[in-house]
Amino acid sequence: MRGTNPAEGRAGDAGNLGGVPARDASAALTQEVEIDLFQGPFDLLLTLLLRDEVDLLELPLADLVEEAVTPATDERWEIDAASQLVLLLAAIADLKGRRMLGEEVEDEPDADALAMREALVGRLVAYAPFQRAALWLADRLRAAERPRYRRVPPGTATPVPVHDDPARLSAAIDRMVVAPPAPSLAHMGVVRRPLPELLVRLRDSLARLREVSFDRIVADCDRLEEALTLLAALELVRRGEAELRQDVPFGDILITGTRA
Amino acid sequence: MNDLARTIEALLFIAPEPLEVATIQDITGEGPDGIAGALEEVRGRHGPDTGLELAEVAGGWALRTRGDLAAACDALRARPREDRLSPAALETLAVVAYLEPVTRREIGRLRGVDVDSTVSSLLDRGLIEEADRPHAGPTTYRTTTAFLERFGLARRGDLPTLERFELTGPEAGALRARLEHADLIAEAETGDA
The missing domain is CATH 1.20.5 (Single alpha-helices involved in coiled-coils or other helix-helix interfaces)
Known part of the structure; x- marks a missing residue:
């Protein structure tokens, strides 16, 4: 048995264990406190403090803490309630500390903060129905997971549409088992003439003729071969074996051998 | 029980999925009114003191075991481990169920968090799917038949009004x-x- 001593229940046991109901987070805020300065629910005290209707400097903090953490019943603490309470008390202690040291504390949040808070309230209000709908769905789920359905008919694998024409079924299967046509690799562009071969060919031409027209030697070549031929020509220029001349931009290129 | 009711009871008994009225019509050649009457007769035959019940689920009719017999049924046929849905998954499902078809961006805007992983996990579980796209635009999502079955809903939109849940x-x-x-x-x- 646990939780016979309220203090023990509070110290180590935040969750809802055992049969004793836990306090939810809002219980921390609505709990009544009774100190010299104030008597009423905790959240009202906070509101009054925020509005400066209760003087923070007069607030007996130790009494408040004692009052706040002494539960009215032997309910267990729920972790959210406990942490919310600790945070609030810490915030009040911090504010009071600042006041005592004479530090400025903004009494009213600025307009931006207020607008942001309003926007957040709007969003939370708009979203709340979906959160509740989710709880409703969770209930539905619990109720719906009890009945069982006949999911696997004994002895049958896939239902066969018996009223269908067997010939049509067979034709449909035939279409599915035909091998698809082999993919074409035509676009892969096999390099038929490697660069060294083109170099030899170009040298041969230059040996026979003084001047070779680029357009003419690539007349029956595809684009890749044309590009490679141009590379071969440039390679000859680099080696000092040929010169290139192009009279008109994009016109024919004349390749002239430099070796007699 | 008349012949139609007996036939429908037999069909419901062997059907692996909830049986649509249209299918019953095709098989029996009976009109919707006759079928509705016969379904009532089948329902009356499987009252609370029997082991089975007639239920409208996911757009069809199913003869299923009563909830209180789940343990005995599971002793015969092991039930696949139920995957638990997180609160985030349930909330996202609620948004989709009420607003479908709905985009990820719209779900995210309402929930105020990134919903990519939640949406993906709901897609993986088959509880939501991509909705048809009549026009070019972002992908929209809607709930599936599996969702209706799992939550025991008769059909799409078989939900309480959203107003009921407002603050x-x-x-x-x-x-x-x-x-x-x-x-x-x-x-x-x-x-x-």
Whole structure:
């Protein structure tokens, strides 16, 4: 048995264990406190403090803490309630500390903060129905997971549409088992003439003729071969074996051998 | 029981999935009214004191075992481990169920968080699917037949009205008050920094 001593229940046991109901987070805020300065629910005290209707400097903090953490019943603490309470008390202690040291504390949040808070309230209000709908769905789920359905008919694998024409079924299967046509690799562009071969060919031409027209030697070549031929020509220029001349931009290129 | 009711009972008994009225019509050649009457007769035959019940699920009719017999049924046929749905998954499902077809962006805007992983996990579980796209635009999602079956819903849109779940004035007021307190804490914390 646990939780016979309220203090023990509070110290180590935040969750809802055992049969004793836990306090939810809002219980921390609505709990009544009774100190010299104030008597009423905790959240009202906070509101009054925020509005400066209760003087923070007069607030007996130790009494408040004692009052706040002494539960009215032997309910267990729920972790959210406990942490919310600790945070609030810490915030009040911090504010009071600042006041005592004479530090400025903004009494009213600025307009931006207020607008942001309003926007957040709007969003939370708009979203709340979906959160509740989710709880409703969770209930539905619990109720719906009890009945069982006949999911696997004994002895049958896939239902066969018996009223269908067997010939049509067979034709449909035939279409599915035909091998698809082999993919074409035509676009892969096999390099038929490697660069060294083109170099030899170009040298041969230059040996026979003084001047070779680029357009003419690539007349029956595809684009890749044309590009490679141009590379071969440039390679000859680099080696000092040929010169290139192009009279008109994009016109024919004349390749002239430099070796007699 | 008349012949039609007996036939429908037999069909429901062997059907692996909820049986649509259209299918029953095709097989029996009976009109919807006759079928509705016969279904009532089947329902009457499987009252609370029997082991089976007639239920309208996911757009069809199913003869299923009563909930209180789940343990005995599971002893015969092991049930696949149920995957639990997180609160985030349930909330996202609720948004999709009420607003479908709905985009990820719309779900995210409502939920105020990134919903990519939740949406993906719901897609993986088959509880939501991509909706048809009549026009070019972002992908939209809707709930599936599996969703209806799992939550025991008769058909798409078989949900309480969303208005029923809206916050009342005092509830919204309490929410605002909570945020004011949160601001007090935030102020004190920013002061610390």
